[in-house]
Structures are given as C-alpha cells and as structure tokens.
Amino acid sequence: MSSAPDFTAALPAAAREVDDFVATGGWDQPPQLFALVPTAALLQQEPELADSLDPDAMLTPIAQDSLPEGDLGTALSRIVWPDAVAGCVVTQEIVVLPPAAEEQLNGTETDPAEAARIAAEHPDRREARLVAAVLRDGTGACVLRVRKAPDGPGDELVEQPDLAPNLLEALRQTFQD
Incomplete structure (x- = not known):
C-alpha cells in the first residue's frame, strides 16, 4: 500500500512561484485562483x-478561470476541487496599514465598506499582494508582497504561514464536502 505524497514542504515554494508569476503582470490585478496539482501526476497525464x-517541483500551479467580481469569500464558498487537486492558491491585492492606524478602524468591524474607505484614504497605507495557499490536509502558507514606496527600494516580501487566517480558512473550506 502506497501512501500519498507529503506536499507540506513544497507549499511555500508553490506560493512563491504563484507570487512571482502574478508579479510579472504588475499591480492593480483582480484576485486570481490557482489549483495545485502534483507535478509527477501532471507529467504522467500530459507528457x-x-x-x-x-520536474523538481512537487506541485505545479494551474491558473483557473477569473473569479467573479464581488466578495472573494462568497466566490470561494462556491468552489469545489476534483480529487486530482492537492491544494489551491489565491492572490488578492490589499491595503496594509501601520499598527498605529488600528485605532481609526475601531467600530468598523460591521461595515467593511467604511473600513476600506478609511484604509484607502490613510496617508501611511501601503499596497500589497497577498498570496494564500492551502493543501487538502489544511497546511497553509502565505506570501505578502508589499509594493515599494515611490521613493523606496524594491518590493518587500514577507513569508508567514498564518499571515491571513480568515483567507486560509476560506480556502480550506473549498476542500470540504
């Protein structure tokens, strides 16, 4: 009896690969969704x-059709993956605020539009692209690319497995029955 491959170590590399791919298209892109398939199985099926x-990559990202406009959580809640998909990745551009700005967002938990307005108008806001990836077993990985400031050095990359817990949970739900 053979056991399923363990893709845990390959997940952060797949998230970085998706980030690199999306970054080639520049900024101001809509959210994008990718299936992660085992490279060996893909090569066996499509030599x-x-x-x-x-061939050294355990997982290969495959871009999916465009997500519908509107709430990303709602779009993800409608996705179901076939058994051949080992994981998935979503990219989303966001606004990052410094910790001191949190006080201005108090009371906006029930009004996402107001929170987005405050964030978009904040003088210390930074644009970023969040890449969140999960495997069927629930393992997660995140990459955050913070857009360079007009007078600053290049983009800043942050990798942290649980950077976006709500988004990771929404992706995990795409693998539930």
Missing part, C-alpha cells in the same frame, strides 16, 4: 508538458 514544467 508533452515535460519541457515547460520544473
């Missing part, structure tokens, strides 16, 4: 892809 895939 003609051998020249275009990294």
Whole structure:
C-alpha cells in the first residue's frame, strides 16, 4: 500500500512561484485562483508538458478561470476541487496599514465598506499582494508582497504561514464536502 505524497514542504515554494508569476503582470490585478496539482501526476497525464514544467517541483500551479467580481469569500464558498487537486492558491491585492492606524478602524468591524474607505484614504497605507495557499490536509502558507514606496527600494516580501487566517480558512473550506 502506497501512501500519498507529503506536499507540506513544497507549499511555500508553490506560493512563491504563484507570487512571482502574478508579479510579472504588475499591480492593480483582480484576485486570481490557482489549483495545485502534483507535478509527477501532471507529467504522467500530459507528457508533452515535460519541457515547460520544473520536474523538481512537487506541485505545479494551474491558473483557473477569473473569479467573479464581488466578495472573494462568497466566490470561494462556491468552489469545489476534483480529487486530482492537492491544494489551491489565491492572490488578492490589499491595503496594509501601520499598527498605529488600528485605532481609526475601531467600530468598523460591521461595515467593511467604511473600513476600506478609511484604509484607502490613510496617508501611511501601503499596497500589497497577498498570496494564500492551502493543501487538502489544511497546511497553509502565505506570501505578502508589499509594493515599494515611490521613493523606496524594491518590493518587500514577507513569508508567514498564518499571515491571513480568515483567507486560509476560506480556502480550506473549498476542500470540504
């Protein structure tokens, strides 16, 4: 009896690969969704892809159709993956505020539009792209690319497995019956 491969160590690399891919398109992009499939299974099923895939990568991201406009959580709640998909990744551009700005957001928990307005108008806001990835077993990984300031050095990358717990949970739910 063979056991399923353990993709845990490969998940952060897959999240970075998706971030690199999306970054080539620049900023101001809508959310994007990717399926993560085992590279070995993909090559077995589609051998003609051998020249275009990294054979050392355990997981290969495959871009999915555009997500519908509107609430990302609602869009994700409608997704169900076939058994061949080992995990998934979503990218979303967000606004990051410094910790001192949290006080201004108090009381907006029930009004996301008001919170978004305050964040968009905050003088210390930074634009960022959040990449969240999960495996079927619930393992998560996140990459945050903070857009460079107009007078600053390049983009800043932050990797932390639980950077976006709510988004990771929404992705985990796409693997539930």
